[in-house]
Amino acid sequence: MRKCYGLLGVFLAITSSTYAMAAAAPQPLMPLKEQAQAAELSAQFLGRFSYRPIPLDDALSAKILDRFIKSLDPDRMIFLQADIDGFMANSTKIDDAIKQGDLHIPFSIFNVYDQRIIERMNYARSLLKQNFDFSVKEDYSFLRDKSPWFQSEAERDDFWRKRVKGDWLRLKLTGKTDAAIRDILDKRYQSSLERVSKYKSDDVFQSFMDAFTNSVDPHTDYFGARASAEFDISMKLSLVGIGAVLQERNDYTTIRELIAGGPAQLSGKLAVGDRIVGVGQGEDGPIKEVVGMRLDEIVQMIRGTKDSVVRLDILPAEAGPEGIHRVISLTRDKISLDKQAAKKTILSVKDGDATRKIGVITLPAFYEDFEARMNGDKDYKSASRDVAKLLGELKQENADGVVIDLRNNGGGSLTEAVDLTGLFIGKGPVVQQRGADGAVKVERDDLPAPAWTGPVDVLINRGSASASEIFAAAIQDYGRGLIIGEPSFGKGTVQTVVNLDQVANNNKPKFGELKLTIAQFFRVNGGTTQLRGVTPDITLPGLYDPKTFGETSYENALPWTQIKPVTYTPVGTIAARLPQLQRLHEERVRSDPDFQRFIDDIAELQALREKGVVSLNETERKNELAAQASRLKARQKIDDGVDLGNDDGMQSDERSLSADIALETARKNAKDVLLNEAAAILADDIGLQKQ
Template identity: 35%
Template structure:
């Protein structure tokens, strides 16, 4: 939509010269400048050299909508058509102008649709459910079309909620009555949607743009880059606990050998974290909080204290709690480093043959000091194996 692009470029000049006392042009925010840079980098630096034009614009919008509503549950086809009409041929120019208004407006509509649907789900949960009815639902809807209108969406959701209630009714390990659990599940979803601040919305928007060029490209925000550097560097500062979300809790999935939590011994796999405190400050409730937020609270500077309030994995009574205070430390992820072994096999004549065996669990690099990397370690291991006179690798 290049005509719109040219018009918008010309408009400030007209305003500038028509004003008696010219005002300085408003500087772009960091997010707007990043938006322009990402657009230019993809146009000029991506291997396809694909211009950011109307064709890409329409695909970009579709990708953004798919990232927001992956299972096609909240938008309707009417929403999709309206958004395509308004933004389909425009978001390419908006990116190159640093205009992030479409990102925010579309996200706001998504959040509104989630709120509306959660309200309807709660009304459904108040009604009696007939589990004997003959009905079929589509569990995986990624490739299904969006419901054409609100009436079709309501019908789709009636089946979906009935299915979720049936699953809870048949569960061998019920946590709480099905309607309460399902209601809390969707309350959590709504909270998660509203916890996404402007920076996170921009990250999602630019991620969609990068994925439009190819599915293996993505935009890394500052927080993403921090996590990427940690993963690539094979070290982190924290307590050495791997977490996952389960039923609104941050649950301990594993403990890193030699980390503060494993050495201390009080935290166990399966413990559920209910609150986190920094040093001697008050606890902050973290139930139903996004996992990345909980992780950020637990991480910190080496030598600082963090307190966790947890429900023990073996607690029969979920009201039981224990408080664990730990000192953060640097943790080396040694099990992810490249390593080499020598194995002996026999050839067809029965003679022993020395072979090298190289194991590479992950790719890594010290992003700050550049002292350690997959390339350096593998090269050193290959040189060592060569000195051992291996017959093959």
């Protein structure tokens, strides 16, 4: 889940003169005692309680090291083969090191990575002093994840020369002058150098633990304190703060959005574009300057306990660097992240002479405020409760049918998946769980009657995983509605979160949390969504490449299997109508120019992915852009959300804030041809059922 206020990968770049002195290496990072203890405790837990325990031995050690190196340099553009040879000399020592509480191996590798990044960015900046010859015919290969490691400094330098040349050409083709290009790229590479200086021991440990846990199981994870807090927020859809989305831009922590109803918006004292240069606690606590600090650290300073006061030193959006500051006080409050909650819309769909009102409920995640529910809070936040409310509203609005849009819903609470299914099937079994001991437990919903008895379809894609697949599979098995879209992710495992500090009886948090796989879930028909996912009844094209995204992309994924079906009573059947629905769908999209454009755009996007290289010859690139512009003009292209053109060569924080927000808004408002077709298919089904 990527949000500006949770961003870890972007840091402030302290303003410096162009072509400043080459950056020196930062102090080497060293592991902390509690990190070694957390790794050792995690290893003990994984060895005893995982669904598929894997011994921490030399074989796993090699996998952990390989994954850790890959996480640092996934495209093989930083390290040399000599670096890799040196790292792999320790490939069978990671297991013993973890057991002995020694994390010096991964930290030493990360420190080499730091040094290599500094070398690369200094070299990239040095190249900006020269001029590039764009009449030469040469290519830049940007897909290197399966390429050999560089054998020499000269080979690596030539690659980076092409990379910088490619960055330059992208900006040149947008009409920017050489001086402007030098300034943009120098700041970009300097920002990467600044990022290195901001890394902390926690970052290295988190990366290493990701490599360790993911080597055991693709969905086993480690959460440090901050990652754990972000996970809790994503499940609760709430936090305590001021209600502002922050982003780092041009050396400042900048307000990108004010959340409606939050203290920041209600105060009237802040505006989009304002910059936070200092933070103070309480009515009279000292204000600490935050220019140059990491965004996640600033966020933690601004968040706090409900009804407490935070003071912000603000540089207004319209002011220059030497402008007049103002200090404001805000009282922190609970902020509901309503944009990430379920929401509804109504689409009008023509079906012959009739017009169908199709309700669409978009559910981004299966969220649930566990703590509030356990404490007996009657108004606790949950996905199923929100959807139940929306279904009630759609009834009042006389909707003819409902599409549940689960695209890119990566899952969440198992309880919520069961409860949501009950809204459509009522009382009955929803999913089976098999634990590590082989015992099978059936999860049932006890709702006496469904909340929605009308027609329903479920729209999924490759990003629909876990709880989304439980819900879609149950709807399909019960014959309750059509499943439309791409085959889903294929995650058929169940995880639980263990607080390591509670296990160790720590008074203060220091070990973090472990999310480990404890069971595998199975459909009521006995099959599993593991690896294969949910197969749609009617397939729509999608943007994802199944070779690189989904359960099948993991080399250590559990295999597909099945168990005995549970006794259940289907509430309907679609088999008889499916051939006609498929025919109506094919006839409609064949003559739908928007849908055909979408298919063409996907094909072009896939071709670009597979090509993997880009020409560094200016004439060739101009011809490519002209041909693309000509195709788009001839087709009178609509914005369908597939980004194929209009490349400005800029990164998000290099554009003006207004331009970046406008681009984001345009993408959100792009025509959703897949949702429109899903609604049309449901309208067809309603018509057939009425007949």
